[in-house]
Structure formats: structure tokens, C-alpha cells
Amino acid sequence: MKTTLRAILVCALLLGFFTPGVEAQVTLTSPANGANLSSEPTFTWTGGNYDVYLFISVFYYDLGYWSGYYRVLFPTAETSVPMPSDWWDKVGEDSPCYWAVLGYNTVTHQWAVSSVFSFTKGDAGFSYLPDTGITECYDDAQAIECPAPGEPFYGQDAQYVTNPMSYTVSQDGLTVTDNVTGLTWQRQDDDTARTWANAISYCEGLTLSGNTDWRLPNEYELQSIVNYGRFDPSIDTTVFSGTNSDWYWSSSTSAHATGYAWGVSFWGGYDFECDKTFTRYARCVSGESIGRTFTDNLDGTVTDNVTGLVWQQEDDDQTRNWEGALAYCEDLDLAGHSDWRLPDVKELLSIVDNTRYNPAIDTTVFPGTDSSHYWSSSTFAIFDFQYSYPAFYVYFDYGSVDFTVKGVTILVRCVR
Secondary structure, three states, X not given: OHHHHHHHHHHHHHOOOOOOOOOEOEEEEEOOOOEEEOOOOEEEEEEOOOOEEEEEEEEEEEOOEEEEEEEEEEEEOOOEEEOOHHHHHHOOOOOEEEEEEEEEEOOOOEEEEOOOEEEEEOOOOOOOOOOOOOOOEEOOOOEEOOOOOXXXXXXXXXXXXXXXXXXXXXXXXXXXXXXXXXXXXXOOOOOOOEOHHHHHHHHHOOOEOOEOOOEOOOHHHHHHOOOOOOOOOOOOOOOOOOOOOOEEXXXXXXXXXXXXXXXXXXXXXOEXXXXXXXXXXXXXXXXXXXXXXXXXXXXXXXXXXXXXOEEEOOOOOOOEOHHHHHHHHHHOOEOOEOOOEOOOHHHXXXXXXXXXXXXXXXXXXXXXXXXXXXXXXXXXXXXXXXXXXXXXXXXXXXXXXXXXXXXXXXXXXXXX
């Protein structure tokens, strides 16, 4: 399909819209390649001195055939085109879609043909879990070339890209829409540390981009914008400008100590309970907050009805080091499936129930879960003399995210 769409771009040249010249480059920026979207996107791109663009979109696959809702939008000097709602309505859920752009310089007569990006349309009521942003592979001590199946350390975070993080900045530059979760975020906080109660009041009283429906995000929402491929700060600063490498409040109160609430460190992406009288930063969010529901598949697995992930219902109560945890999940054959893997840190946090503790999980759905540490596949992308390159884990006593040296042995729960 990518070849077909690129051929259409070339045909646009051959049909004589403009006189062809030397091919150059246009870079597609949003939505990210492979994004799963809950609302119609705004397509954005960058390219050199091309004062005319032809935007070709959208091919999609539905009901067993390719449909050509491509249109040539020209002439335009804009590098941002919203997808018309009538196009969006025609695209079926989970249908792969493809888009691309032509650029033309009317002075040099030089053309630019972009690559072809894909996206899928998801159910607007379905909350997808963003990827972590980790793109490199590691062993216990250093960055390595990503291993092949069967090799040591295969199956880590960078080798399973789920829903790539994708954002759209509003025209006024004040808010950011997460194209994966559908949430809208305050792009830049006001750089003021507040107590937890004052942070809640601040967000509820905020007016931004004409919107007054702001609130303090819960723990899962706040964790969703962490980019674990970065640190200091652990967020995409081109999207979320001015973010402090410090703690930010969530609205989630600790289950075992109500005078504490969950905070997320945007220095490294870990979270912890913070005394509500302490002062932390606040970034506000707008949008529907969707809870977690699970289905017991009665075959030793559980389906998360919100993320679509399928989980090993009970771990085997054996502790392993990080390398061993990766290998165990890759080799697991359960309920007729062999495509199991070690979950990334965002996925593992998604089954935490922060209204419970000891353990912080619904034990009717996940019986036998220990109030202990469970490995994620995500490496902390900072070299430390004590930990080398440590990995993140989730502590299921009360649900915190932290990191430790990969040589220690802790528990494992697999996902697919």
C-alpha cells in the first residue's frame, strides 16, 4: 500500500501539475507513524523552501478492499492540514490508513516527495496506552545493538513498539492533544509549586484556549505523558515546553495513607507517594477519565477491556533477574499462545489498582499476586555508577514505580 500511494504522488508529477525537478525531502511529523487515533488528526510536516504543497490523503482498508479517500489539496503553503470530519467518518475502526505529501518550489522547480506514514482509527471511547518512548536496547551495563530472537536480552521495551506517542499542539500553542489517549493537556505549567489541595483548585479554576473543563490528572494519566527514552526531564520538551525535572502532583490519593497523594518525577519517570502538604508542580488535563475493567478468560489469562492487553493471570511465584525475566516471557506458552513478552513500565502500571494496597491490584482478577516487586522490560536510560543501566519495576505492595540493578531477582508477570 505504501508503494501504491507513493506511485500516486509520482503520477501527480507526470500528470503535469508542475514541471518536475530534482527530488528532495519533506518530513512528516504528526500524527506519528503507526499512531492509533481516537479523533480526526491534523496532519503536519516540515520541508525546506517548498512554497506549494500537495497533500494526498487518505487510503484506508475496510471490508476487504482499499478505498481511495485521497484528495489533492492545492495550492497551499501551509504545513498543517486538518483531516475533514467527513473523511474521518468514512474510515472504519482499526482500518490501516496511509498519508503522504508532495512539496514544490516554484522558483527552483524542485519537487519533494515525502515518505508514507500510517495510522489507524480507534474507538473514541477506547483508551489506548501510549508507548514508553524507549528506542535503544541494553544489557546489564551498556547500550547494545538490539538482539535477535533467542539471543540474551531479547524481548525488551525497544523491541515492542505499541502505540507510539503522538501529540498535536493547538493553534494558539497553549494546549496539547494526546493523539493516543484523546486527552488534552496544558502545554506549559505555570512554574509554581503548590500543595496538593491548591493544585486541585488551580486546575479546576483554569481557563485555557477557551476551555474551563480542566482538572488535576490521575496517576495513570500523568504517567502516560512520561517519555522513558529521556530524562532530566523525562518528557518531550518540544511538545511540553518548560517542564521542570521535578515532581508533579496527580489527583490520586494513597490507599494506605490518605494524607499522601501520588506524584510523578519528571526527572526520571518514577512515581511515589508525597505528603499532601508538600509543594509540587501541577500540569492540568481535560477529557474523560476512563477506568480499568477486566475479563477473566477462564484459561489462565485476563483481558484488559480498556487497553486490549491480555495478561498472565497468575505469575509462577519464581524470582528472576532481568535477563531471565525477558527470556521467561518470550518462552512462555499459555492458553494456546506463545507471543508473550515482558510488559513495559506503562503497561505494568496499568494493572495497578491504587485504591487498594497489600497488594495494589484486584486480587479477584489477579489472584495470588504478591505484595512485592515485578519487572518491567523498560531500562532507565541513564548510566549510574551503582546501577549501571537499571530497569524499572512496579512494587505491588502499594503500586509505586522505581528502578533497580538488573542483577537482582524479583517476580514476573507476562503480557501479550
